[in-house]
Amino acid sequence: xxxxxxxxxxxxxxxxLFEQAKTLQESKTIPQTMTGKILGTIFLEPSTRTRxxxxxxxxxxxGQIISIPNAESSSLNKGETLEDTGRMISSFADIIAIRTPExxxxxxxxxxxxxxxxxAGDGTGEHPTQHLLDFYTIWKNRGTxxxxxxxLMGDNKNSRVLRGMAKMATVFDIKLIFISPDELQxxxxxxxxxxxxxREYHQVTNIGEVIDQLDVLEINRVRHEYxxxxxxxxxxxxxxxLNTETVRKGKAELIVLDPLPRINTVQTDVDDLPQAKxxxxxxxxxxxxxxxxxxxxxx
Ligand code: NCD
Numbered sequence: 001x002x003x004x005x006x007x008x009x010x011x012x013x014x015x016x017l018f019e020q021a022k023t024l025q026e027s028k029t030i031p032q033t034m035t036g037k038i039l040g041t042i043f044l045e046p047s048t049r050t051r052x053x054x055x056x057x058x059x060x061x062x063g064q065i066i067s068i069p070n071a072e073s074s075s076l077n078k079g080e081t082l083e084d085t086g087r088m089i090s091s092f093a094d095i096i097a098i099r100t101p102e103x104x105x106x107x108x109x110x111x112x113x114x115x116x117x118x119x120a121g122d123g124t125g126e127h128p129t130q131h132l133l134d135f136y137t138i139w140k141n142r143g144t145x146x147x148x149x150x151x152l153m154g155d156n157k158n159s160r161v162l163r164g165m166a167k168m169a170t171v172f173d174i175k176l177i178f179i180s181p182d183e184l185q186x187x188x189x190x191x192x193x194x195x196x197x198x199r200e201y202h203q204v205t206n207i208g209e210v211i212d213q214l215d216v217l218e219i220n221r222v223r224h225e226y227x228x229x230x231x232x233x234x235x236x237x238x239x240x241x242l243n244t245e246t247v248r249k250g251k252a253e254l255i256v257l258d259p260l261p262r263i264n265t266v267q268t269d270v271d272d273l274p275q276a277k278x279x280x281x282x283x284x285x286x287x288x289x290x291x292x293x294x295x296x297x298x299x
Contacts, residue, residue: 001116002110002113002116002119003117003119003128003292004106004110004119004128005107006131007167007168009171014135014171015139017295018288020291020294021288024290030060030062030290032062033061033294034062034063034293034297037063037297038066038093038094038095039055039094039095039096039097039293040066040089041067041068041097041098041120042089042098043069043098044071044076044099045071045100045101046070047099047120047121050097051099051120053282053289055067057287061294063094082108082109084112086117090112090113090115091114093115095118095296095297096113096116096117098118098119098120099120099121100122101123103122103123103124103160105123106120116297118293118296121160124157126160127160127164129288129292130160130164132288132292133284134161134165134257134259135165136284137255137257138216141277142215142253142255145173148173148175148215149214149215150174150218151179151211151214152165152176152179153179153217153240154180154221154240156180156184157180157186157187158184158223158226159223161218161259162186162220163186166193166194166201167190170194170199174199175199175200175202176194176200176201176202177203177210177214178201178203179204179206179240180205181205181236184222184236207246208246211247214250216255217242217250218257219240219242219266220258221237221264222234222263222264224237224263234264237263237264237265238264240264240265242256242266242267242270243269244269244270244273253275254275255277256270256273256277260282
């Protein structure tokens with residue numbers, strides 16, 4: 001089985017995965033379930049956290065790694081197709097985590113892989129393991145994922161983190177508030193998915209209007225790589241910098257998340273507030289990816 005989208009796991013499957021991640025996180029010695037197994041990481045777009053988190057998870061489970069850490073270092077750069085690359089790497093590795101610059105490319109790649117494939121971010125598509133670690137962090141801190149209001153702030157149009165998180169949220173009783181300028185509000189694909197699932201959502205342009213309503217605020221940078229006018233991306237980004245003053249206007253138990261890197265997102269002085277959970281989420285991500293790889297390899 002592959003993990004390709006943010007919508008393929010049911011509520012029960014998500015909660016089971018979170019329980020398993022928690023057990024791993026609390027165990028003194030990690031069961032070496034991946035001894036003799038190899039994870040292939042293929043990152044055709046820049047990454048710091050996600051690739052290292054996957055690799056750490058595999059190493060801690062007793063497995064090993066092979067890696068294409070960037071597009072330049074593989075024959076894809078010579079024009080080899082993603083399909084041939086998939087066929088070849090799946091004959092070396094037992095499981096693959098891949099990031100691609102275009103939406104849909106991971107799904108395409110997976111059709112040529114004989115081993116489980118995990119989507120580590122496909123262009124403006126989705127980033128399912130980021131959503132998993134964010135929801136796991138909320139679940140661990142709040143004990144539930146129901147009855148919450150989740151604000152998604154920044155580039156709701158291009159951010160795979162915000163797009164996928166909105167969709168994954170529909171399996172829980174979560175009210176969504178999109179906080180973006182009009183031009184970066186979510187597209188019809190996301191909004192029609194929410195309508196189909198009967199989920200409540202609101203759209204605002206300013207965090208100040210809604211900060212006191214939020215239980216969770218996920219913020220992601222304006223994705224300048226998808227802008228022709230980089231200057232414009234920078235200008236919009238500056239409107240969404242989160243400072244301590246705004247966080248303090250919110251609920252005391254507010255959870256602030258950011259997949260990082262923070263480029264005009266959370267100001268560094270927010271790090272010292274109890275609401276800041278983004279570094280905790282990075283730590284949690286290793287255990288979530290361990291639990292996920294265990295599950296995918298068992299099926
Ligand atoms: C995000 C990504 O690549 O989508 N980073 C991550 O995986 N932690 C967010 C981003 O690049 O802005």
